[in-house]
Amino acid sequence: MKITLFIPCFIDACFPKAGVSAVEILERLGHTIDYPKELTCCGQPAFNSGYWEESRTTAIKVLERLKATEVVVIVSGSCGAMIKNFYPELFAGTEHEEAARTLSAKVYEFSDFLVTKLGVTDLGAQFPHKVTFHDGCHGLRELGIKQQPRKLLSHVRGLELVEMGEVESCCGFGGTFSAKFPMISTAMGENKCGSALETGAEYIVSNDSSCLMHIQGLLDREGKPLRTIHLAEVLNHR
Amino acid sequence: MTPAASQFKKNAIALTADLRHRALIRTALKKYEVVRDDKVSRFQNWQSARQSAAEIKWDAVNHLDAHLIEFARNLEARGTQVHWASNAAQAREIIIGIIQERKAHSIIKSKVMTGEEIHLNEALEKAGFDVVESDLGEYIVQLRHEPPYHFVFPAMHLTRGEISDLFSKELGTASTDSPEELTMIARRVLRDKYIAADIGISGANFGIAETGMISITENEGNARLTCALPKVHIALMGIEKVLPKLEDLALFLPMLATAGAGQVMTGYNTLYGGPRQPGEADGPEAFHVVLLDNNRTQLLADPEQRDALHCIRCGACLNVCPIYKNIGGHAYGATYQGPIGAVITPHLRGLQQWKHLSFASSLCGACTQTCPVKINLHHHLLQSRRNAIAQKPVWWEKPLFQGLAFLFNHAGLFSLGMKLGRIGQVFYPLVKGTRLDPASAWTKSRELPKIAPQTFREWWQTRK
Numbered sequence: 001m002k003i004t005l006f007i008p009c010f011i012d013a014c015f016p017k018a019g020v021s022a023v024e025i026l027e028r029l030g031h032t033i034d035y036p037k038e039l040t041c042c043g044q045p046a047f048n049s050g051y052w053e054e055s056r057t058t059a060i061k062v063l064e065r066l067k068a069t070e071v072v073v074i075v076s077g078s079c080g081a082m083i084k085n086f087y088p089e090l091f092a093g094t095e096h097e098e099a100a101r102t103l104s105a106k107v108y109e110f111s112d113f114l115v116t117k118l119g120v121t122d123l124g125a126q127f128p129h130k131v132t133f134h135d136g137c138h139g140l141r142e143l144g145i146k147q148q149p150r151k152l153l154s155h156v157r158g159l160e161l162v163e164m165g166e167v168e169s170c171c172g173f174g175g176t177f178s179a180k181f182p183m184i185s186t187a188m189g190e191n192k193c194g195s196a197l198e199t200g201a202e203y204i205v206s207n208d209s210s211c212l213m214h215i216q217g218l219l220d221r222e223g224k225p226l227r228t229i230h231l232a233e234v235l236n237h238r
Numbered sequence: 239m240t241p242a243a244s245q246f247k248k249n250a251i252a253l254t255a256d257l258r259h260r261a262l263i264r265t266a267l268k269k270y271e272v273v274r275d276d277k278v279s280r281f282q283n284w285q286s287a288r289q290s291a292a293e294i295k296w297d298a299v300n301h302l303d304a305h306l307i308e309f310a311r312n313l314e315a316r317g318t319q320v321h322w323a324s325n326a327a328q329a330r331e332i333i334i335g336i337i338q339e340r341k342a343h344s345i346i347k348s349k350v351m352t353g354e355e356i357h358l359n360e361a362l363e364k365a366g367f368d369v370v371e372s373d374l375g376e377y378i379v380q381l382r383h384e385p386p387y388h389f390v391f392p393a394m395h396l397t398r399g400e401i402s403d404l405f406s407k408e409l410g411t412a413s414t415d416s417p418e419e420l421t422m423i424a425r426r427v428l429r430d431k432y433i434a435a436d437i438g439i440s441g442a443n444f445g446i447a448e449t450g451m452i453s454i455t456e457n458e459g460n461a462r463l464t465c466a467l468p469k470v471h472i473a474l475m476g477i478e479k480v481l482p483k484l485e486d487l488a489l490f491l492p493m494l495a496t497a498g499a500g501q502v503m504t505g506y507n508t509l510y511g512g513p514r515q516p517g518e519a520d521g522p523e524a525f526h527v528v529l530l531d532n533n534r535t536q537l538l539a540d541p542e543q544r545d546a547l548h549c550i551r552c553g554a555c556l557n558v559c560p561i562y563k564n565i566g567g568h569a570y571g572a573t574y575q576g577p578i579g580a581v582i583t584p585h586l587r588g589l590q591q592w593k594h595l596s597f598a599s600s601l602c603g604a605c606t607q608t609c610p611v612k613i614n615l616h617h618h619l620l621q622s623r624r625n626a627i628a629q630k631p632v633w634w635e636k637p638l639f640q641g642l643a644f645l646f647n648h649a650g651l652f653s654l655g656m657k658l659g660r661i662g663q664v665f666y667p668l669v670k671g672t673r674l675d676p677a678s679a680w681t682k683s684r685e686l687p688k689i690a691p692q693t694f695r696e697w698w699q700t701r702k
Binding site: 007009010011012013014015016017019020035037038039040041043045046047048049050051052054055057058061086089137138141142166168169170172173174175177178179180181182183184185186187188189191213214216217218220221 | 247250251254255260264268560561563564565597598599600601602603604606607617620623624625626627628631635636639640642643644645646647649652656659679680682683684685686687688689690692693694695696697698
């Protein structure tokens with residue numbers, strides 16, 4: 001299958017290993033990767049901040065470039081939800097509405113794509129560590145992704161998954177929210193880090209690097225030994 | 239920034255720094271989630287119950303004009319006087335008018351959130367009347383001269399010790415650690431008030447159009463006394479509380495109990511259908527229902543967010559909201575706290591004054607997931623953000639997002655930006671934490687991520 005991989009801006013810049021791992025995993029499974037390097041961002045920061053017009057400027061380019069694709073995989077639940085759920089809302093009543101709906105139907109978040117579309121759960125990975133899994137809210141509630149990453153992790157050799165308390169609680173990132181209301185965002189993140197630390201895990205795994213960026217930022221400031229890692233990196237660890 | 243917005247920020251800073259407060263609310267709401275899950279599991283199918291409730295409410299709200307007329311007609315048929323109030327001032331005037339006409343003096347109230355909305359207590363006190371809240375939580379916050387902390391659990395921010403101290407100070411009672419004793423103290427004080435009261439004021443959880451009755455749900459029996467003992471009963475009700483049929487309560491009463499407090503059914507559910515009828519031995523001589531619009535019709539006119547009028551004020555969205563759990567109810571400065579408050583307050587009290595509440599959300603969607611009547615709460619926050627910005631963009635944000643859109647649409651420029659950023663981050667420690675720190679909102683409590691030595695697109699280039 002020819003898979004078009006959408007790499008969100010912050011993964012491209014700060015967390016490339018998540019993208020690289022996704023490419024290597026999908027190629028090992030025998031698929032061809034198409035990386036549209038003219039695309040950078042899905043337009044979510046502007047969208048979430050109320051600037052829908054500016055968001056559309058970015059999103060139109062995504063719509064056009066991804067028009068002729070077979071299937072689109074995104075290594076982030078949040079950007080996945082933006083394209084899958086929010087593009088149809090963003091373009092409602094415009095000439096691009098139809099294109100947004102067509103694209104929505106062929107967009108998958110990475111773990112969902114592996115489990116639901118490809119039917120793969122064992123990637124032959126090995127990761128001999130105790131981990132806990134953080135559900136990014138957009139992946140969890142917009143896309144309904146809960147079991148897929150856990151199924152994938154259950155087949156990783158040596159990995160022990162310990163669920164944290166209040167596992168479905170938001171980490172407090174929320175995009176521009178984290179800068180507009182840093183005190184609330186930080187308080188939420190502190191609760192999340194506390195729940196994760198209580199498990200005694202070495203790693204917090206998630207299918208969303210944006211949550212991990214927030215959590216890691218807090219852990220680093222506190223000098224906590226707990227590390228964050230993207231699901232794709234764990235699944236690519238051999 | 240509007241006064242409401244800057245007050246909210248100030249409150250949020252103070253309250254998130256109060257770890258005791260955060261722990262108190264988090265613990266209380268964890269207990270709620272456990273009992274709620276237990277009661278949800280007793281529904282044959284909670285999800286289909288939510289769907290049915292949303293559909294009944296959809297019909298109720300989308301045909302509100304017809305249902306309201308039917309409701310009023312049926313109320314009047316049994317001698318209830320129905321009043322229509324367009325706004326808060328009118329509602330206050332109507333209520334004060336009724337009280338003055340009866341030459342009444344003392345008033346007992348059961349929980350009325352619409353009363354909080356129109357600042358009824360202040361108006362009544364200003365007009366020279368005695369007002370006492372009879373709901374235990376409301377009574378406690380009234381003694382503390384503060385607004386309800388949560389529109390279902392008004393005093394959930396207080397510990398037993400604090401309540402005991404309050405009673406000792408205000409009522410002169412001995413201190414106690416027993417919730418039963420605290421309840422009995424309040425009950426003893428309040429019993430006399432019911433008997434002395436000329437007027438009872440209540441809210442309404444539902445209004446039944448088919449039969450012309452209001453339905454009140456409570457756990458303490460205080461509303462029954464408030465509505466039955468005084469000679470006059472006044473119910474203040476938002477117009478969106480109408481349900482078409484009596485049988486709708488078969489779904490809504492257990493749903494409200496489950497979502498609101500994790501109960502199978504609330505202690506007392508009572509229907510009030512009119513004043514004392516000829517031949518009846520008890521009940522009030524007069525029954526007035528005041529129907530309050532107060533900008534609800536403006537929300538009704540917004541097809542995108544109209545479903546916010548489905549709200550049954552169960553408070554479930556507050557209970558699961560990570561924002562609420564960290565700042566608590568008083569931080570909002572609004573009658574209706576939490577996600578539903580953030581959605582409806584801009585409609586009820588002005589978008590530009592209250593838009594900050596729609597931005598004060600990580601959009602996690604826990605509210606939408608839990609809402610028993612399926613209000614698309616967090617999407618409405620996004621729509622309010624869009625509406626607020628379309629009306630009045632922030633002067634520096636608009637060019638920023640325009641610039642970002644340009645950058646994102648030119649991948650070469652984006653790559654260059656990353657390269658420059660990599661150089662910039664070498665020197666960043668020089669300004670980090672100072673007044674020149676461009677990322678201070680983030681770095682005050684968190685470390686910034688670093689641009690990787692090789693970005694994904696650089697890696698992609700090398701492998702070709």
